[in-house]
Amino acid sequence: MHYIEPHAHMVSRTTADYQQLAMAGCAALCEPAFWAGYDRASAQGFYDYYRQLTEYEPARAAKFGIPHYCWLCINPKESEDAGFAREVLEIIPEFIDKPNVLGIGEIGLNKNTKNELAIFEEHVDMAKKYDLPILIHTPHLEDKLKGTKLIIDALKNAQVDPGSVVIDHVEEHTAGIVLDAGFWAGMTLYPESKCTAARAIDMLENFGMENIWMNSACDWGISDPLAVIKCALEMRKRQHTFKAVQKVIFDNPARFLKQCKNFKMPETP
């Protein structure tokens, strides 16, 4: 089987992980800009990070035949200092025309604060200005429900086309809210803090398999770069057809990503 990994933080992973992904059938990979596990000391730190996302990682992935794409932003965890965040936001336009950039992301909220929300809205304005799709990070654990609602309200106020926005890390209490409002939903297969393969498949069975995708969100934490293909195997154990599996792990992400000017349909067997 071949699949698209729509959310992986490869800057934190080894080259051996790229090898594993290629062997598992990963046909394309998308890397949203996020927190690196520590707060950067200066806006210049983000300049280097964006170079890594637009130059170094695509080259590293290409050695294994995997097209690498990225999303750009300053993540909500580092947006509490709004002045700092705005300095970083000013850098982004310089990178927007790089050939592997998909859009603005993963923006969102972390602790659901006023400053996080203000910076979120400024990112949304930037996406509208440059006509780019948006990838959204919803907060963790107890903050997810409130954050998801605040994010959806802000997107509605900004009159963003919900079809060009994917709201990631949905769980059972937020998937319906996201999909009913017309947005795409991402399910993250991340141990402990997000959802298991079994639960992701429950959500597919309960909420349908239309505007939804699955990702590993593998990063510097305890996470699994092969989570998507392992969930595909679990879908087969649950008697889903190859066609249904292919829809969720390849066709759906491809259908969303086709909205991004730089995305090219990956070569598949």
Added chain:
Amino acid sequence: MPTKTDILDLYFMDSRAKLLDIASYLDRLDRHEGEIDFRHEGFLNALQTMLETKENRTAAVLNTLSDHSETPIERATIQVAYGAPGASK
């Protein structure tokens, strides 16, 4: 679609093991010195919710473990989340 037996075959042993882990965790917490905090209260509420709810149990448990306030907070004093509401209490 799989039958109930298929689901039991796939998930009973795994769920049984997770259930035993929860039972052991509760005993372990009792056995050790010190104070519990808001997380334990949230956990027990979530367990109760799971047993009392008859459908969409996962969403019900997640809702029990969620912050239900509706307006953005003034500023972040922490970056992390704990998995149960009430950290600031």
